[in-house]
Amino acid sequence: MRLRRATTLSLKFSISGKDGGALLAWYDQNRRELPWRKTQDPYAVWVSEIMLQQTQVSTVVPYWERWMQTFPTVESLASADEQDVLSIWQGLGYYRRCRMLLAGSRWVLDHGMPIDVEGWLCVPGVGQYTARAIASIAQGVAAPVVDGNVERVYARLAGDDRLGKELHAAAWDWAHQNLFASRPGDWNQALMELGATVCTPNRPACGSCPLEDRCVARQSWRVDDLPTKPPKMRVVKLRQSVWVPIHQGQFGLRQIPAGQWWEGMWEFPRIDWVAETEPSELRELCGGGWLEYSGTVRHSVTCHRIAIDVSFLRCDDRSDRLHWYDTASLAKLPMPSPQRRILKLILNQLGLPTTDPS
Numbered sequence: 328m329r330l331r332r333a334t335t336l337s338l339k340f341s342i343s344g345k346d347g348g349a350l351l352a353w354y355d356q357n358r359r360e361l362p363w364r365k366t367q368d369p370y371a372v373w374v375s376e377i378m379l380q381q382t383q384v385s386t387v388v389p390y391w392e393r394w395m396q397t398f399p400t401v402e403s404l405a406s407a408d409e410q411d412v413l414s415i416w417q418g419l420g421y422y423r424r425c426r427m428l429l430a431g432s433r434w435v436l437d438h439g440m441p442i443d444v445e446g447w448l449c450v451p452g453v454g455q456y457t458a459r460a461i462a463s464i465a466q467g468v469a470a471p472v473v474d475g476n477v478e479r480v481y482a483r484l485a486g487d488d489r490l491g492k493e494l495h496a497a498a499w500d501w502a503h504q505n506l507f508a509s510r511p512g513d514w515n516q517a518l519m520e521l522g523a524t525v526c527t528p529n530r531p532a533c534g535s536c537p538l539e540d541r542c543v544a545r546q547s548w549r550v551d552d553l554p555t556k557p558p559k560m561r562v563v564k565l566r567q568s569v570w571v572p573i574h575q576g577q578f579g580l581r582q583i584p585a586g587q588w589w590e591g592m593w594e595f596p597r598i599d600w601v602a603e604t605e606p607s608e609l610r611e612l613c614g615g616g617w618l619e620y621s622g623t624v625r626h627s628v629t630c631h632r633i634a635i636d637v638s639f640l641r642c643d644d645r646s647d648r649l650h651w652y653d654t655a656s657l658a659k660l661p662m663p664s665p666q667r668r669i670l671k672l673i674l675n676q677l678g679l680p681t682t683d684p685s
């Protein structure tokens with residue numbers, strides 16, 4: 328029987344102690360074995376939480392393992408060179424996270440490792456969610472968290488059809504009221520795990536959910552309607568031109584200036600597309616030589632869809648406005664992922680082996 332739609336705002340939804348116990352028991356039996364769950368080291372948990380922002384768990388695992396091998400302690404990270412740190416991070420995207428992690432490690436070296444939420448909030452790059460996640464998971468502090476998974480679980484459990492900031496605030500209130508204070512880290516992870524593996528955005532596995540009997544969306548046949556979908560984001564299409572200069576087996580690159588996407592990393596000369604066959608800005612930067620179109624690389628970041636026209640320039644001489652590297656050195660250089668794909672395209676066309684970042 329189809330039930331009448333619940334009146335959302337009148338609902339006072341909470342998980343009782345018994346239901347909370349059921350969720351924790353489910354988590355104890357079903358949680359994924361992730362490497363950062365085998366440690367209580369706040370630094371290791373901190374690294375995992377920063378990497379997991381906007382990035383899938385399966386992508387993060389090898390990066391986290393490589394990072395912890397290279398920088399096993401906060402001291403080793405704090406004393407590292409930024410280029411080496413970016414090099415380990417490259418491919419994960421959103422490079423500001425990496426820089427802030429490095430800045431945060433230096434802050435911790437000066438001020439000591441925080442022991443509570445307020446302390447973590449003083450660390451560069453650590454916001455409300457991350458501070459609470461680290462403090463609860465690694466240090467047992469009774470602090471709730473709300474990420475996208477928890478927000479979705481809350482919206483369905485409570486049948487809350489609000490959007491955006493209103494839903495987010497309601498989810499935080501609910502998380503505060505329902506925190507299982509004797510196991511805060513496990514409780515937070517259980518809710519996030521439920522959202523990631525059972526209460527998924529599409530086709531949630533309600534039959535396997537420990538909270539099925541308490542879920543308003545399930546009881547009112549509104550699982551597919553919650554959370555309410557926001558209006559679609561407008562897609563912004565961009566087009567850019569990249570030249571790949573090569574001279575006697577070496578490639579010409581420049582360091583991306585401060586204030587631009589991927590600042591501090593290295594790229595082949597790139598400009599926003601202009602209606603010139605040989606844009607004067609690129610010609611002045613790269614110097615004379617024979618130019619050949621190589622292909623188009625497509626890249627998406629947030630709402631931007633970027634088409635990058637790639638041309639290959641056999642240079643007459645080395646431009647002194649660029650830095651020159653052979654392919655072995657390029658493998659160690661921090662480069663944004665679209666630039667890595669451009670390099671791969673060119674190496675394939677030249678019949679040279681592609682080199683993975685070291």
Ligand code: SF4
Pocket residue numbers: 480483484525526527531532533534536537538539540542543544545550
């Ligand atoms: S019953 Fe279904 S919709 Fe409700 S919390 Fe569980 S998985 Fe999510």
